Amino acid sequence: MSSAETATRRPSAGLALLGSELSVLFRRRRTWAMLAAVALIPILLAVALRLSSGTVEPGEGPPFLDRVTQNGLFVGFTAMVVAIPLFLPLTIGVVAGDTIAGEASLGTLRYLLVSPAGRIRLLLVKYAGAAAFCFVATLTLIVAGAVIGASLFPIGPVTLLSGDVISVPESAGRSVLVACYVSVSLLGLCAIGLFISTLTSVPVGAMAATVVVSVISQILGVLPQLSWLHPWLFTHYWLGFAGLLSQPLDASTFADNALLQGGYILVFGALAYGRFASKDILS
Structure with missing residues (x-):
């Protein structure tokens, strides 16, 4: 086979491998069970507020909670803050x-x-599958919040944090932006999980270690004694999407967050490849 034919086949082989990975991932019952659990967060939140006889005072509970009963579109935003x-x-x-x-x-x-497939290509495909799940999970949460919010509460123009009022279609666009922001926020954790996954053949251990790393980073992020470290933690910008709910839209935090997550992707992607490339698998 000529080098030209090989070069032509390589991209198609990578796309086929990616398609196979996504097909396997989203045909698993476990994947759908996790997406259903994510969708339950806004549903339970909205139902609890609907059945509650009391009113939520401003500043009480998670952000946006006091606005849910006035406008159901805030269910998704509140659920996102709870789920992150x-x-x-x-x-x-x-x-x-x-x-x-x-x-x-x-x-x-x-x-x-x-x-x-090759080890680099396999790592890239596996990471792409995990990243795709990030976007699907956050979109599931936002869509479920919008549906249950519209079912149980009034829907109308949304008052942003800046006090400006935007239309329902524009607020839907802001919801998608928030979902994208949160998805990007989780890409660094995906890279860490990929690296940890190369260290063991016990998936439960890798899953638990990835979640523990996330918890530790969040704990370090609230300690004032480590304020110098906070901007370097991959969880630092997780809740920083307030600029997307202001007028004019402020995407500066989005850019900072993407840059930080990109750094984690490069570092832990390189570590994953270094470990995976030297790992004896075929013996």
Whole structure:
């Protein structure tokens, strides 16, 4: 086979591998169970508020909670704030921790590497699958929040944090931006989970370690004695999407967050490759 034919086949082989990875990921019952659990967060929140006889005072509970009964579109925003510290990292930890360790535990990793996949390509495909789950999970939460909010509460123009009022279609666009922001925030955790997954053939251990790293980072982020470290923690900007709910829209934090997560992706991606490239799998 000529080098030109090989070069032509390589991109198509990578796309086929990615398609196979996404198909396997989103056909798993575990994946759908986690997405259903994520969708339950805004549903339970909205139902609890609907059945509650009392009113929520401003500043009481999670951000935006006091606005939910006036406008159901705030259900998704409130649920996102509730889900970011634990529920979303938990699902991401399960998916990212299973990327390599899951294949190793099943004995399928060696067969994947016997095919023309290559270790770099396999790592990229596994990471892309975990990243895709990030976006699907956050969009699921936002969409479920919008649906249950519209079902149980009035829907109308949204008053932003800056005091400006925007239309319902524009608020839907802001919701998608928030979902994208949170998805990008979780990409660094995906890279950490991918690296941890290369260290073991026990997927449960990799999943648990990824979630623990997330918890530790959040704990370090609230200690004032470590304020010098806070801007370097991958969880630092997780709740920093307030600028997306202001007028004019402020995307500066989005850019800072993306830059930080990109750094984690590069560092832990390199570590994952360094470990995976030297790992004896085929023997």
